[in-house]
Amino acid sequence: MNEIAALKDHKRTHTGLPRVGFLGVGWIGRQRMQAILEAGMIEAAAICDPSPEMAMEALKLAPEAAIVPSFDCLLNLALDGVVIATPSALHAQQSIQALQRGMAVFCQKPLGRTKCEVEAVVAAARRADRLLCVDLSYRHTAGMTLIRDLVRSDAIGRVFAADLTFHNAYGPDKAWFYDKTLSGGGCVIDLGTHLVDLALWTLGHPPVDTVVSKLLRKGSPAHPESGDVEDFATAVITLSTGTVVRLICSWHLQAGRDAVISASFYGTKGGLALHNVGGSFYDFVAEHYRGTQTAVLCSPPDIWAGRGVVDWAKRLVANGAYDSECEELIEVSAVLDRIYHSACDQSP
Ligand SMILES: NC(=O)c1ccc[n+]([C@@H]2O[C@H](COP(=O)([O-])OP(=O)(O)OC[C@H]3O[C@@H](n4cnc5c(N)ncnc54)[C@H](O)[C@@H]3O)[C@@H](O)[C@H]2O)c1
Missing domain, CATH: 3.40.50.720 (NAD(P)-binding Rossmann-like Domain)
Structure with a gap:
């Protein structure tokens, strides 16, 4: 044995x-x-x-x-x-x-x-x-589950664009998050992980073509290669399907609320979006867009975190x-690597 x-x-x-x-x-x-x-x-x-x-x-x-x-x-x-x-x-x-x-x-x-x-x-x-x-916890919100199923069943046609946002206006309250040796990075590895995962998981994990990103720390370019922990990031990811995915995430942004969290998918026949309600980290609505019309798919309460x-x-x-299924995580981490490297390649 x-x-x-x-x-x-x-x-x-x-x-x-x-x-x-x-x-x-x-x-x-x-x-x-x-x-x-x-x-x-x-x-x-x-x-x-x-x-x-x-x-x-x-x-x-x-x-x-x-x-x-x-x-x-x-x-x-x-x-x-x-x-x-x-x-x-x-x-x-x-x-x-x-x-x-x-x-x-x-x-x-x-x-x-x-x-x-x-x-x-x-x-x-x-x-x-x-x-x-x-624990890719946002996958388990009722809204994201519905959105993924609808995208996969062609309810909004060919998805050509996705916009995902995660601003945590407080940022983490523990010192280790700001020490790259313990955290691995800043808002990208903390919040961007969720966004990259939600985009690829919803869209069925198509291969990723290009990744272009910008990372900032306190409003100036961040240098992850020298241990900087970024607190603001944007990335544009082009998939082999032609879909353009735009990500934005941050810690400590003056966003006028506790958090801004959303994942929107736009297709040839309509749109689908999840967004938080009233700045909450926990309450979400999911909506289905057809032209200028909005239908609410689900709204709070939804006890999803566990x-x-x-x-x-x-x-x-x-x-x-x-x-x-855990092999999907490899592509998510590859995109995160490319977000960090793309930013390094462009830093002056
Ligand atoms: N899935 C999500 O949505 C989600 C949400 C929040 C946090 N997280 C992740 O959870 C992790 C923990 O975050 P947190 O906010 O709970 O941090 P935390 O600092 O509150 O908890 C970390 C705990 O680990 C303990 N610890 C440190 N070194 C250890 C070791 N060698 N062995 C055992 N325990 C050790 C610390 O004493 C502490 O109690 C992070 O990686 C964070 O990214 C995920």
Whole structure:
């Protein structure tokens, strides 16, 4: 019996439910932990976070879980899966280590800082035959699900343009986001990841032809190659289908509201758009445009943020086997690489 098969043999000892560890239980880690626990499909076996305060807060959600002092200790527990919500630069290596120990992984975005890192994680998942999912949470809004289905069913004809926006007027409130060694970059890797993913996922992942971008920091050109963390970015991406995708994202923009979030798709027979309501990070409407007419497809409330992790849990219960869908993440990260490199190529 090989090592992974032997590890799988020791699992599901207590309740019969998959045993899951939680690595990084800061803000989003605890949100996702709460969502997966409320769904009742897994047993919370272990919590690992170097901050005792964060670990204790997480323990309130799952008093039966063990707090473990290090990731190595968590790896030695032979769990069925791990939910990773640590600073972004740690995601790839931690995911690989968990997969190599036969654990399925649900990781926060971004899965890696570069295409190279993302490819390595996907390869580890494939080798281990373990499920790898990433929290591309906006896919799970009711509005984006409807929009994607309508685009795929030709409801707006050939899509020739898409405009996607994500302005977070506050920017992250933790210091590590502004340290490239921990974050991997600024608003592009933080918010642009969602936008690139939503565009490619909705449009069926056509090959990408060209990427031209501009990155700024405090209103002046940013130099990502020298460690600058950008706080404003625009990119124009041309797909092999001819579709032109325009992205814009920022931290700390004086946008007159908390957030501006939208994804609009324009086709030969109509348009479809998701946009946030009243500056909210959580409330969205989806609309279908025909000429100058607007039909509302869905509106709040919609409790979508935990759907990704719950979906992962369902699939872990089923068998937790590798799903090649995670290979889509490689192209998303390749576009992000090109957004950073295109900006470097043009900097004076
Ligand atoms: N999917 C989404 O929509 C979404 C939303 C918000 C944040 N995120 C992502 O989630 C991640 C975490 O963001 P956050 O806002 O919760 O940050 P956070 O700082 O609140 O949480 C990170 C936690 O990781 C812990 N940590 C640091 N090093 C660790 C290590 N080596 N092992 C284990 N734990 C460690 C920290 O102590 C902290 O508790 C980021 O990558 C971010 O991009 C995704």
